Amino acid sequence: MPKNTFFNLPEDKREKILDSAIDEFAKYSYHKASINRIVKKSGIAKGSFYQYFEDKKDLYKYIIDISTQKKLKYLTYVMNNLNRLNFFQIVRELYLAGIKFAKDNPKLSEIANNFVRDTDSNLKDEILESGIKKSNNLFKQLLTQGIDNGDIDPNIDIDLVAYVITSLSISISEYFIKEVKGEDEMEIMAFVDKMLYIIENGIKNKNKGN
Amino acid sequence: MPKNTFFNLPEDKREKILDSAIDEFAKYSYHKASINRIVKKSGIAKGSFYQYFEDKKDLYKYIIDISTQKKLKYLTYVMNNLNRLNFFQIVRELYLAGIKFAKDNPKLSEIANNFVRDTDSNLKDEILESGIKKSNNLFKQLLTQGIDNGDIDPNIDIDLVAYVITSLSISISEYFIKEVKGEDEMEIMAFVDKMLYIIENGIKNKNKGN
DNA sequence: ATATAATATGACTACAAAGTCACATGACCT
DNA sequence: AGGTCATGTGACTTTGTAGTCATATTATAT
The missing domain is CATH 1.10.357.10 (Tetracycline Repressor, domain 2)
Incomplete structure (x- = not known):
């Protein structure tokens, strides 16, 4: 499960992150999918991603x-x-x-x-x-x-x-x-x-x- | 197609490389499969691999x-x-x-x-x-x-x-x-x-x- | 205004990947 | 023995990865 910080985010930002991630996982398999691309697409910093999610698997599970x-x-x-x-x-x-x-x-x-x-x-x-x-x-x-x-x-x-x-x-x-x-x-x-x-x-x- | 050097190899060596590669691709998807593991399993040098095959895709195709x-x-x-x-x-x-x-x-x-x-x-x-x-x-x-x-x-x-x-x-x-x-x-x-x-x-x- | 807590950041680490290359070894011919 | 050509080698380069962390920014409470 994502951390609380993720759910505290304004809805549009949260949606943008999710959309980017869904795009990524639809295009690439779990292992080929890239956190770097996801954060770039969402316009957030790499560090922020790890404020929201434990790790890659946490996001995928979600x-x-x-x-x-x-x-x-x-x-x-x-x-x-x-x-x-x-x-x-x-x-x-x-x-x-x-x-x-x-x-x-x-x-x-x-x-x-x-x-x-x-x-x-x-x-x-x-x-x-x-x-x-x-x-x-x-x-x-x-x-x-x-x-x-x-x-x-x-x-x-x-x-x-x-x-x-x-x-x-x-x-x-x-x-x-x-x-x-x-x-x-x-x-x-x-x-x-x-x-x-x-x-x-x-x-x-x-x-x-x- | 593999290079000629591969087909010139003694059969047992060729078989060992193929077996290692088949093991690897059976266990891992194309993208997760590792040339490093394959060469280690086959007991050949990394450079040798690229004497036999153009690249990873060449081996997979084969x-x-x-x-x-x-x-x-x-x-x-x-x-x-x-x-x-x-x-x-x-x-x-x-x-x-x-x-x-x-x-x-x-x-x-x-x-x-x-x-x-x-x-x-x-x-x-x-x-x-x-x-x-x-x-x-x-x-x-x-x-x-x-x-x-x-x-x-x-x-x-x-x-x-x-x-x-x-x-x-x-x-x-x-x-x-x-x-x-x-x-x-x-x-x-x-x-x-x-x-x-x-x-x-x-x-x-x-x-x-x- | 000040202090405190929550969040944002991107350079950084550590690692593993594919592929390269200068050089070493060996075979074979003259 | 000397020369030539095919093959063998592993350190190296480049690229990309997941994940970290010291620091900066912002929001909140007093």
Whole structure:
């Protein structure tokens, strides 16, 4: 966590520092990102930076935190309706929220994705305790429920499917940002529905009349 | 490409340098990897390194190349039977080959995966010209054929599915190495078939009798 | 106005990186 | 043996990094 001095700063200055840092971490990986560039961009002295933050990791942690908090806000609807929605509806809402978050916060989203994909497990472990495994477990739970309800094919491998759905959630928001760039809500929903159609039904032609 | 001096080296020395470099790049990302560590591990002088390679990038390119060439060898069966196999059979063979490659060459596979996932697009562009887009295009072609044959549901979004199948190919080999660690051929095949079952049929329960 | 505490500063340290270069060693030919 | 050319070497340069610290500035309280 940043020091008190950082939170005592006037808002515009605090924002400028954060924006510069977010720019930097969106452009460069954690290790390549440079405090020197960040302080130059923010127009503060190097020494001041260390009045605000313990070290580089402290700042990075804080930004990952901001990203997580913001994304969670997009997910509240899903979280509040876990009982009322079935598995496919939940996945649909999660994907939708994920894309909306990425569209509204492209840099934060990129930082978070890079973080998840990063292979430096030491850094990861220090920053969050098995956060990904948590979301994986959520899917596993939902899948088990779905099988009990009869919604989901009992033949599937739950662990595998949970893993697939988790990694797809990153892929599809990246794909959407890169390739679709849809503007309105309808387009996003149409895209998510296409994705979900595949997860639900697969891609085999069931009407094949050979 | 390494300089001639490198290829003139006695094989054991050449191998030792390559092994050290592969170790290093498997452990660290391109930017974090250190030439100093590599030369120390290989037992050669720093100056010698630059007799063998133009620079760090030259070595990295070469290793990516080795990895690609080796993986391609695993894929020859698929490539030679593109006409005889249908879409699902091809994907099955591709996934199988991918996992086998990862199992036999865990470090090279990790380096290649990190490379694909890396966000440094400058570096990427310098090293290969749209190699991923190429494999993506292969899938797109196969999907179009599959739809024409009636194998594949014509309602799918080809670009999206091609993207998904490509990114899944990385995910599943990583998942297999991390979570399954199956020893024999049968286990790998069973795992791939489970994956393929999902892609073909989705995960919805079609026999639901609500 | 004066004293005290909080904040701002950039030159500085210590370190590690990639890449260079003058020179040393060794092989091979005449 | 002498000469030539390829290869080996590690101290060195340059550049960039994270983090420090003595000092200057500013705000606050008395």
